[in-house]
Amino acid sequence: MLELRGVSKTYGLNGQRVTAVADVTLSVAPGEFVALTGPSGCGKSTLLHLMGAMDRADRGEIWLADQPLHDLGEEELIQVRRRQIGFVFQFFYLLPTMTVEENVELPLLLAGVTCHLERVAALLEQVGLSHRARAYPATLSGGELQRAALARALVGRPRLIIADEPTGNLDSDNGGRVLEILRGLAGREGVAVVMATHSAEAAEVASRVLRMRDGRVQT
C-alpha cells in the first residue's frame, strides 16, 4: 500500500543543512494503523508530509498504491492527494466561514466531484455530527471539530489517512473517540492510517508503533 525506500529529506536552515528524515525505509499495509512517535523535532511531521504527497524527498522512493510519488509531477501529486489521501491535524483547521457540512464537502468540490451530498450526510452520521451539519466551527467543541475534520478526511474515500497529532488538542474522552473512529476505519474499511503522536495512550491503539529519533525510524 505505502512503501518508503531509503527516503531522506534535508532542509536549509540559517545557512546550515538540517536532516529531517534520514534513510527511512518502511511499508504500511492496507488496513494497518501505524503510530509514529518520538520527541518534538525528530522528523515525524516531515515524514508525514512526504507520505502525504505534500513534500518531495531528496533521496529514496515513495510508493503509494503502486504509484511512484517520487517521480510524479506537481499536477499528478495533487491528483493523488485528492483521490487517495486524507489529512487530519492537531488543530483541526476547519474553515471558520463554512458550516460543518461545507467543510466536509470541500475536498470533493476541489476535486470537481458532483452529487456528493449523500456521502457528506453519511459521513456526518458516521462521526455523530448529523445534528451539527449546519453549524459553524466556532460553535463546536474540540471533539466535534476533530470529528468533523475526520469526516472531511474521509469524504474522498482515501486509501491513506495521515493524522498529525489528532488527539493532541483533545481531552481523553474525545481523544478516545477519535482514535476509535480511526481504528474502525483501518479495521473495517481497509484504510491505511499513519498517525504521529506524542501520546503513549494514543499509540497503544495502533496496530504498530514506529519510533523516530533524529530523522530515523528505529525498529
Place this chain on the structure above:
Amino acid sequence: MNWVRLFHRYILRDLTGKPVRTLLTVAGVALGMGVVWAVHLSNERSITSFTDSVQLLNGRADFQIQGNGVPLDEQLLVQLGWLWEVASLSPLVEGRVKLPDGSSVPVYGIDLLSEAPFRSYLASDSRRALANVTRADFLRLLSRPDQLILPGRLAGRLEVKKGDSMVLLAGERQRNFQVAALLEAEGAAGAFGGNVVFLDIAAAQILLERIGTLDRIDVLVEEGADREAVLRRLQRELPEAASVWRPEDVTAQSRRMLRAFRFNLSALSYLSLIVGVILVYNTLNIAVVRRQREIAALRTLGASRRAVIGMFLVEAAGLGLLGALAGLAVGGLLAGAAESLVGRTVETLYTGLDTLAAERPFDWPFAGFVVGLGALLGAASGIYPARRATARPPVQVLREGFLEPSRLRRYRVQTRLGAAALAAAGVTALGPPVAGLPLWGYASALLAMAGFALLAPRAALLPLDWLARQRGRLPVEARLALQSVRGGLSRLVVAIVSLMIAVSMLVGVASMVGSFRETVRAWLDQTLVADLYVRAAGAGANDGFNPIRAETLEALSRTPGVAALGAFHGRRIVLGGFPVTLAGGDFEVLARRGRLLFVDGRDTAEVARALIGQDRVVVSEPLALRQGVRAGDVLELPAPRGPVPFRVEAVYYDYSSDRGLIVMDRGRYRELYGEDGATSVSVYLEAGADPRRTTERMLAGAGEARLQIYPNAQLRSRALQVFDQTFQVTYALEVIAVIVAVLGITNTLGALLVERRGELALLEFLGADRRQLRRMVLWESGLVGVLGTVAGTLLGAFLAVLLIYVINRQSFGWTLQPDLPVATLGAALALVLLSTLVAGLYPAMLAASTDPIRSLRTE
C-alpha cells in the same frame, strides 16, 4: 522610553516587515493628499494669481473711481480740483490686446508722471524694478505714442528686446510699437505672471479708441488727511455715472466671480483624500484583527489598554503623516498637469487671460496644513481599530482568537444609522445655497456616502446570500471565494466602501457632465442658428473690449450674400457685487431669424419684439438664480447720465458663461452708451449663398479691419471643445480616486490572504491546486469589485441628481436636462471592474506562492 522601544519592536518592525502593504497604504494617502495639494497649487497659480494680480495693479490706492461699465470723462480730473489738494490721483485706461503669439494680455495706459506713489514698477523707490529703465526711456515714452514697456519675462517669451518693434492687435486694428523698456516681474509688472503691457495713457487711448475717456482714477489720500471724509465727499460729488470703490471691494468681486469654481474643484479634490483615509483605517483594522492574539499576549504581560491604543494611534498618525509628506511630492508632479488644465478653464470661462505663468512661492502654511491633516485624519481613522484591539478581555482573545461579529446583530444598529443618514441626506439636499455656495448640497453628498457605507455590509449580504444558495451552479473557486467574502465581510467591507465612494463620484460626475454636455449641445443646436459669426481679431476670449467699428459693420452688411446682421455689444459692469456683462442685442434680427430659449417657454419673437425700443431687458439664468432676479423685476442699470431702471422681460437659458448677462435692445443701448460698434456679430446669409465665398468677401470688404469669422459648425465644435477641456480636471480627479480605491482592494486582499495563509495551506492539503487558489482570489477581488461598483453606481445615481439639481445649479446657476452618458459610463464601469480584477493579481500570486507546510506550521 520603554514604550518607544516597544513601539519600535512591535509596530515599526511589523510595518517594515510588510513593505508592500505599508507602501500601498502610504501610496493611497499620498495620492489622496497629492490631489488636494495639486488642486490647491493650480487654484493658487491660476485663480489666486488672478486676484493677486488685480490687487497688484490696484497698487497702494485708497480708492478707485470707476464708471461701472461706462467710461469716465477725462474732464472729471479737472472737476475733482479739490481732490488734488488732499490726495494724489492717477488716471488709467485698461483693455486687452493680442500679442504676436496669439495670446491675449491686459494692456494698461498709465500716466507716468503720476504713477510713482501708486505702483512700484516705475517708481524711483524701486531700484530693482528700474534696473532696465533709464531716464531717457521715460522721456521717449512720454513723447512718442508708439512706445511700450514690457515685463522682461514676456519679452523673453516673445523673443523681443529693448528697441525692437512689435505689433499689438486691439479690436479690429493693429498697430506697430517699439519696446521702450523692459521691467523685472515685480510690483505691477509682476501681475498676471508678467503677461501685461504698459503704454503711456495717451498712446493707450489712441490704441483702444478711447480718446477723451478714462477707465479708472486711482486715489491715494495724503498722510494726515481724513480718508473717510474724502470718501464721503467723493460719494456725494461724483457724477451719477461714476462711483468710488475701495480696492478690497474690487478684489472681492474677482474672488466672488471665481469662488464657486474654486470651491467645487477643492471639494472634489478632497474626495480622493476620503478614499485614501479609508485605506489607513483599513490597514489598521486588518492589522488589529490579525494581531489580536499578540495584543492580548502583550496585555497579559503588562501592557495597559491605553498603551496599546496609543501605539496603534501613533502608527495610524504616522501612516497619515508619511502619506501626506509623500503627497506633497506626488501633488507637485500632478500639479504640472492640473495647473495647465485649471488655468485654461479659468482663462476661457472667467478672466480671458493667460494666468498660467504666474510663479508662486512654496506655500508653507498650506503644506503644513496638508501634513497636519494627514496625521490627524490618519490618527482619526485609527481610533476605532485601536479601541477594537483592546475591546475584549485578553484571556478571552487568547482562547477564542478573532471572532467575526455576529453579523445580523451587529449590522442592525449600522443599518438603522445608515437609513437615518440617508434620510438626512434627502432633507439636506433641499437646503438653500449658503453665501452662494452649495454647502448643504455637499453635506447631503457626505451624508449619502455615510449612509451607503453604513448600509453596505447588510446590503452586500443580500446578493452574497443569494449567490450562496446557487451553490451547484458556481465553480468551486467561486464558492470558496463567496464563502470567504461572506465570512470576512466585516473586514472586506472597508475595501468595498472605498471603491463604492470612488465609483459613486465617477458615476455622479460623469452623469452631471454628460447631462451638461447634452444640454449645451441641444442649446447650441437651438440657439446657434446664424450662418457665420464675426469677432474683432484682437478681441480676447470673454471680454467686451475693442469692438468691431460701426463702419466695418456697415461694410459687412453690404457684402453680397449677407441677408442680415445681428450685432451684439457687451460691456462689463458690477451688479449686486458681481461682475456681469451688460449688452445690447439686435432684437429685430433675433425676432425674425434668431432664437433664445426662455425659462418660461415664451416664443423668441414675442419676447424680442417686446424689447425693441423699450427699457426692458432679458437676463441669463445664472444671473437670475444668483441674484434672485425674476421676470417683472426692475434693475437699475448704470448709464453715463445715471442709473436707468429696466424691467426684466424674461429669463433665458445661457450656458456661455456663469457670470451672467443682461441684454437690452441695441437701439436703446446705443442711445444710452453711445456705442455703435459690436463685440460679436451673427451673420445670416441669403438662401443659396456660399458661406466660404461670403466670408472671403466680408474679409475683403472690411478693408484694414482684422476680423475672425467662424462658420456655424466650427463655432459649435469649438464651444464643445472648450466644454470638454473644462471638465478634464474633474475626470482626472475621479480617476485618481478610483486608483486609490483599487490600491485599497489589493491591500485588503493581500493582507487578508496573509491572515488566511493557514486556510490556503489547508486547501492545498485537501487537494486544491495553485490555479484554483489563484482563481479563488480573483473571484474574491471580482466579488469585491462588483459589490463596490454596483453600490457605487446606486450612490452615484443619487449624487448625479444632487450635482445636477442642487450643486451645479447653486454654484453656477445652470439648469441641466438629465441625460445619462450610457456608453461612457458603461465603458468606465467596465474599466473599473477590470482594474479590480487586476487588483487581485498580486494577492492571487501571493496565494499561489505560499509554502503550505510552512504556513500550516506557523499557524
